[in-house]
Amino acid sequence: MTTVTPPVLEHTCEVGLRANDFDWAGHLNNSVYPQLLETGRWEWGLAHGVDARGGTQVAVVLQLHLDYLQAVDWDPVGRLVVRTSLVDRTAYSFTLAQDVELHDGTKVARGRVRLGLMDRETKRVHRVDLGSMLAGAGGTS
Template sequence: MSGDSDALVRVTQQLRLNDFDVLGHLNQAVYHELLEQGRIALMTALGGDSNEFVLARVELDYRREVPVAVREVVVETGVERVGRASVRLAQRIVRPDGELAAEGATVLVGWNRAERSSRALTDAERAALSARLVAAPAS
């Protein structure tokens, strides 16, 4: 993820002892919980409600171990692309020493709770999300 760092939402997350597995590193399921906290922080920063979206896709590449001695990480979240009914987010988990622990992308779809189906993003949502655009990572 590159581009305007002001577009990123960063949230520091404390790690608990039970977040680690018997091998002494962060359990793989916890990474997904951390990404969720990043998505919630982004929606909160935009003045939106994360319950107006559902998760449609997660891509996650593990880059560096988070050992049990690490007590917090930073989750960075930015918008890669805004579609008609969905938004693709770029997300990273960074250790306190600056090492990239994991990176990936998630796709959220606008959700109509009453009809329990997808919906188009509103103009206001599209504008707010577009204000957080970051460059997609090079392939």
């Protein structure tokens, strides 16, 4: 499998927390972290001119690696920072690195997500042409 060094595309967003995101121990529930990463991926795409809401191609998660680094204590109206950057691509996938941080910069989780493109209607896999996807945002292939 041949990989190509992608352009450096980064984005940072804040994601609000809800009271029901926390478990009985007073920590952010482990099941919330993949949701934070998903929000970060949507924000990353929109920030770089990729809006899959109306198109026929959608990104699907092929692989998710998530390291929990530090507990996030009870704060039902708190906000976390999600940093997302493109780190790799192949002909049929691309990989994003994502960090979840407190506002002071402390990393509480680190994720790596490999995504592929699939046609929403036919369910067929498509080649990943980041140059075309990101053309409107100044990206290159």
